[in-house]
Amino acid sequence: MRALIWVAVLFSTVSCAWLRGQNHGLPIVKHANGMREIYVVQTVEVVQNGTSQSSAKNSVDSLPQTQQFMTLTTIKDGQFLIVGVSALGQRLFSLQSVAGEVKVEKSDMLPDDVPLLQLLGFIQFVFWPEALQAAQYVEPWHLRKESGVRQLLYSKTAMVQANFSSESPQWNDTIALTYPNAGLTITIKPIEVKFL
Numbered sequence: 001m002r003a004l005i006w007v008a009v010l011f012s013t014v015s016c017a018w019l020r021g022q023n024h025g026l027p028i029v030k031h032a033n034g035m036r037e038i039y040v041v042q043t044v045e046v047v048q049n050g051t052s053q054s055s056a057k058n059s060v061d062s063l064p065q066t067q068q069f070m071t072l073t074t075i076k077d078g079q080f081l082i083v084g085v086s087a088l089g090q091r092l093f094s095l096q097s098v099a100g101e102v103k104v105e106k107s108d109m110l111p112d113d114v115p116l117l118q119l120l121g122f123i124q125f126v127f128w129p130e131a132l133q134a135a136q137y138v139e140p141w142h143l144r145k146e147s148g149v150r151q152l153l154y155s156k157t158a159m160v161q162a163n164f165s166s167e168s169p170q171w172n173d174t175i176a177l178t179y180p181n182a183g184l185t186i187t188i189k190p191i192e193v194k195f196l
Contacts, residue, residue: 026121026152026160027136029128031097033078037196040073040171042188049183071123076196082123095120125152126162126175126188 045068069092072083084092093106093116104116124133130143130150137143140155147167152160162169163176172193177186 026118026125028102028117028121029124029132029136030100030102031078032075032080034132035075035129037076038171039194039196040190041192042071042190044069044071045187047185082120122177122186125150125160126177127169127171
């Protein structure tokens with residue numbers, strides 16, 4: 001139960017930090033048109049740096065907090081299904097494209113205000129082809145891609161950065177996603193990758 005509460009707090013923190021002063025979240029793509037059909041199981045490790053203002057040098061509040069969960073992703077016929085599962089095997093949420101919309105289901109164990117569409121935006125930022133994402137961003141937001149790196153910029157400031165273990169993002173890569181405004185580092189590692 002503690003893990004589920006932490007995941008809920010994490011997603012709320014991510015959303016609040018992202019939206020603070022900008023009134024904008026990561027846009028989402030409501031389909032997977034043109035993407036290769038695949039089934040992927042990944043571990044997701046989220047480290048949030050401590051934000052306590054405590055002056056104590058070794059305060060527990062200032063230590064990084066780490067949480068892990070898994071995602072199971074299926075892309076088929078231009079549609080996607082992403083299921084989040086806790087470390088205990090409990091289904092936390094599902095995000096599914098249905099008839100040009102995104103259907104969101106969440107476990108009763110998660111609070112109502114957990115921003116699952118924001119999580120979908122992060123997943124798509126990392127794994128969806130740049131061409132599918134580019135149309136979703138309007139100035140001053142834009143994507144920048146270099147060898148092994150994808151960034152989301154606001155004007156000229158990098159807001160989110162993903163580092164890949166290959167030149168361009170692949171489902172079987174280990175991904176390091178950094179989100180400095182929320183003090184987050186997210187590491188995504190593949191467990192199983194199966195092309196359908």
